[in-house]
Amino acid sequence: MYKEAKDTTPLFATKNYLIIDDFQGMRTMMREMLRIFGGKNIDAAANASEAMSLLEKNRYDVVLCDYNLGSGKNGLQILEESKLRNLTGLATSWIIITAEKTSDLVFGAAEFMPDDYIIKPVNEAMMKGRLEKVLAKKDVLINVEKAVRAKHYPLTVALCDKLLAGPQTNTVELLRIKTSTLITMGKYDQAEEVFNQILAKRDIPWARTGLGKVAFYRGDMEGAQRLLNEVIRDNPAYLEAHDWLVQVHEATGNLDEAQNVLARSVELSPTSVIRQKNLGEMAQKRGDLETAATAFRKTIKLGEHSIHKAPSTYLNLAKVCSDKGTPAEALQVLKSVTHEFEGAKIRLHAKVMEGSVYAKSGDHNNALKLSKELAAITSNNNTHLPPELMLEATQLFLATGNKEAASGMAKALVKNNHENSKLLEQVNELYSQAGMQEIGAELVSTSREEVIDSNNRAVIMAKEGQLADAIELLREARTLLPDNKRIMINLANIAVLSMRQNGTNDDLLQVSKECLKRVTEIDPQEKWCAQMQAAIEALVPQGTI
Amino acid sequence: MNHKEATPDISAFLASAIHDMKNSVCVLMSFLNDNITQLDPEAQRTAAPMLYEVERVNDNLLQMLAIYKVGKQFYPFDLSENSVDQFIAEINNKSKTLLDYLQIELDIECEPELQWYFDYELVTGVISHALHNASHYTKDKLKILVKEIDGQLEIRVEDNGNGFPPCVIEAGDAIKKGVDFASGSTGLGLYFSSMVAKLHTNRDKTGSIQLENGGTYGGGCFVLRLP
Numbered sequence: 033m034y035k036e037a038k039d040t041t042p043l044f045a046t047k048n049y050l051i052i053d054d055f056q057g058m059r060t061m062m063r064e065m066l067r068i069f070g071g072k073n074i075d076a077a078a079n080a081s082e083a084m085s086l087l088e089k090n091r092y093d094v095v096l097c098d099y100n101l102g103s104g105k106n107g108l109q110i111l112e113e114s115k116l117r118n119l120t121g122l123a124t125s126w127i128i129i130t131a132e133k134t135s136d137l138v139f140g141a142a143e144f145m146p147d148d149y150i151i152k153p154v155n156e157a158m159m160k161g162r163l164e165k166v167l168a169k170k171d172v173l174i175n176v177e178k179a180v181r182a183k184h185y186p187l188t189v190a191l192c193d194k195l196l197a198g199p200q201t202n203t204v205e206l207l208r209i210k211t212s213t214l215i216t217m218g219k220y221d222q223a224e225e226v227f228n229q230i231l232a233k234r235d236i237p238w239a240r241t242g243l244g245k246v247a248f249y250r251g252d253m254e255g256a257q258r259l260l261n262e263v264i265r266d267n268p269a270y271l272e273a274h275d276w277l278v279q280v281h282e283a284t285g286n287l288d289e290a291q292n293v294l295a296r297s298v299e300l301s302p303t304s305v306i307r308q309k310n311l312g313e314m315a316q317k318r319g320d321l322e323t324a325a326t327a328f329r330k331t332i333k334l335g336e337h338s339i340h341k342a343p344s345t346y347l348n349l350a351k352v353c354s355d356k357g358t359p360a361e362a363l364q365v366l367k368s369v370t371h372e373f374e375g376a377k378i379r380l381h382a383k384v385m386e387g388s389v390y391a392k393s394g395d396h397n398n399a400l401k402l403s404k405e406l407a408a409i410t411s412n413n414n415t416h417l418p419p420e421l422m423l424e425a426t427q428l429f430l431a432t433g434n435k436e437a438a439s440g441m442a443k444a445l446v447k448n449n450h451e452n453s454k455l456l457e458q459v460n461e462l463y464s465q466a467g468m469q470e471i472g473a474e475l476v477s478t479s480r481e482e483v484i485d486s487n488n489r490a491v492i493m494a495k496e497g498q499l500a501d502a503i504e505l506l507r508e509a510r511t512l513l514p515d516n517k518r519i520m521i522n523l524a525n526i527a528v529l530s531m532r533q534n535g536t537n538d539d540l541l542q543v544s545k546e547c548l549k550r551v552t553e554i555d556p557q558e559k560w561c562a563q564m565q566a567a568i569e570a571l572v573p574q575g576t577i
Numbered sequence: 578m579n580h581k582e583a584t585p586d587i588s589a590f591l592a593s594a595i596h597d598m599k600n601s602v603c604v605l606m607s608f609l610n611d612n613i614t615q616l617d618p619e620a621q622r623t624a625a626p627m628l629y630e631v632e633r634v635n636d637n638l639l640q641m642l643a644i645y646k647v648g649k650q651f652y653p654f655d656l657s658e659n660s661v662d663q664f665i666a667e668i669n670n671k672s673k674t675l676l677d678y679l680q681i682e683l684d685i686e687c688e689p690e691l692q693w694y695f696d697y698e699l700v701t702g703v704i705s706h707a708l709h710n711a712s713h714y715t716k717d718k719l720k721i722l723v724k725e726i727d728g729q730l731e732i733r734v735e736d737n738g739n740g741f742p743p744c745v746i747e748a749g750d751a752i753k754k755g756v757d758f759a760s761g762s763t764g765l766g767l768y769f770s771s772m773v774a775k776l777h778t779n780r781d782k783t784g785s786i787q788l789e790n791g792g793t794y795g796g797g798c799f800v801l802r803l804p
Contacts, residue, residue, distance in 0.1 A: 058603040131599040135653040153603040157670035204658050268650035
């Protein structure tokens with residue numbers, strides 16, 4: 033009753049294979065299977081580092097990768113890193129072989145999911161069937177994946193629709209890609225319609241989660257919370273719903289619940305560096321210093337071999353240790369960050385934190401020494417510090433009596449973040465603590481007004497049709513305040529307006545794209561980004577972005 | 578300091594032990610498969626039950642781990658749309674060697690082009706286990722029958738053996754009536770299968786299992802229904 037299988041030996045013979053497994057017996061067995069199917073070029077690696085160096089050298093069509101590789105990276109982390117580093121192309125089929133199904137394997141971030149996973153034990157006939165299925169699926173989806181990777185949103189949706197109208201294969205996958213693209217484009221009504229059509233037939237967790245996402249983006253936090261909680265009630269291990277619920281709680285200021293949900297998601301995906309880091313940051317924000325310290329230590333340990341290894345985790349851990357009165361560990365962590373990472377920027381960041389640790393622990397001599405060093409380095413205003421470190425530096429300058437350096441730092445902080453009321457409050461707070469409440473309030477309000485003023489001037493110019501002047505003004509402002517979101521948004525908007533009237537030009541296109549990129553980095557939740565992406569795409573003919 | 582040895586948390590070992598054992602089972606199976614092929618037919622028939630035993634070990638490992646993880650709310654229950662054709666073909670692929678050596682004929686009757694929502698791995702576990710079990714009690718024939726009835730997917734595993742003894746049928750009925758069977762009296766396999774069936778819900782409908790005698794060959798029948 034089954035269709036007569038066609039000979040797939042020639043198909044298997046042309047592919048390059050990589051087997052990753054720490055168990056010699058399994059490597060031999062899989063190699064033998066691939067040979068029987070017709071495979072010729074077969075490499076094997078016994079651990080993550082061998083695998084990474086082979087992936088750096090060769091392009092593979094098929095990767096068969098064990099999930100649990102003992103110490104170091106697991107199979108999913110190898111996949112993630114090779115995707116992020118572009119070591120595997122869109123045409124690579126990645127299959128994870130695992131002893132058990134885990135949440136991070138099934139419900140993790142879609143862009144880092146394997147093409148398929150196989151639960152052990154594997155036998156020849158089953159492996160062959162799966163490989164044929166995955167290769168066929170790759171064939172169908174390759175163009176869609178290309179469009180996704182190129183951020184070609186309308187094209188992605190069109191390709192999905194075309195395939196969905198054809199024979200019923202990969203329907204769910206296509207619907208998932210289509211809806212997530214619609215959400216990225218800001219077309220919430222259309223995404224909602226698709227989700228509702230699916231849910232009318234059957235209660236599917238990802239579609240319900242999708243409705244939760246739509247509600248979140250529309251600002252309906254109550255609805256989002258209800259939908260996501262329903263998903264979790266019925267599917268307690270559904271990781272994606274947890275991730276979104278954290279964002280909902282964060283957006284509504286319910287940080288206690290956000291931390292609870294994060295703690296659960298960390299339990300569900302014990303090897304996830306990012307979730308562990310998010311837990312640390314959330315606990316730190318709430319002042320739960322013990323949880324924060326534990327989470328950051330775990331983040332560092334888990335991330336040791338990972339692409340997510342980042343200096344910011346070390347700096348956060350140092351701050352947490354300093355805040356909870358263990359300066360010795362803080363200084364130890366700061367020492368290791370300069371060992372683990374190279375570069376003047378990291379050394380500067382570590383120095384700011386070091387000064388702050390000394391100041392807080394009452395080591396006035398060392399605090400003063402570092403305060404002087406930092407004042408010299410940052411006096412030219414060209415040093416780029418993240419907002420949290422600018423706060424630390426301001427506090428250190430104030431504590432060591434360097435009012436001039438403190439005010440320079442505080443002004444830069446306020447001007448770059450003039451709409452971030454929480455940060456402004458923190459600056460006020462620092463000055464109050466130093467007994468200079470009035471000076472602080474004055475500094476914050478004048479710096480803030482200066483930025484608002486130049487923004488307003490630019491907007492008025494634009495309204496009066498003086499687009500070129502408005503762009504010029506905002507470009508200058510952006511050079512001085514490279515991280516100010518409002519300036520970048522206005523600049524990109526006016527640049528796009530100007531291109532609509534006068535035709536596209538490379539310079540303005542470049543500026544708009546830069547602003548879009550930076551705003552997305554600073555605030556991934558900013559809804560403006562989807563609109564700007566669409567506006568830029570509309571300006572440039574398809575296929576040239 | 579309290580020097581009393583603490584009771585170890587066995588669950589901490591469970592998952593890692595199963596990971597390890599699965600590798601061994603994998604290699605053992607592949608060895609048996611390869612080497613039984615080289616034997617003459619008579620020797621093959623005597624060696625084949627070893628393959629059955631290994632399958633049993635594997636079924637039990639899988640069931641224990643799944644029950645543990647579902648109980649702890651850690652099992653990533655994944656209700657995805659699957660091609661029933663391909664699913665049954667894979668079950669056939671998995672069991673083919675064993676059944677060939679045991680000289681059991683497997684007939685498959687599956688409604689074509691059927692798509693259904695279920696957790697692929699769990700239902701694979703249930704049907705493979707039913708098939709392994711039936712292969713032990715059948716004379717020489719097995720049948721897998723798949724069709725959609727009243728909005729439910731029905732998968733039947735039928736054999737031409739002597740059928741289930743009354744106590745097993747009763748255990749099956751007890752499960753249907755919702756009698757508490759966590760006492761362990763009903764055995765791991767039945768508990769697992771029933772748990773998997775109950776995890777599958779659609780609106781107000783819930784999956785179920787049933788044991789009966791009769792069917793195509795008049796032997797034992799295992800029935801799984803998924804809404």
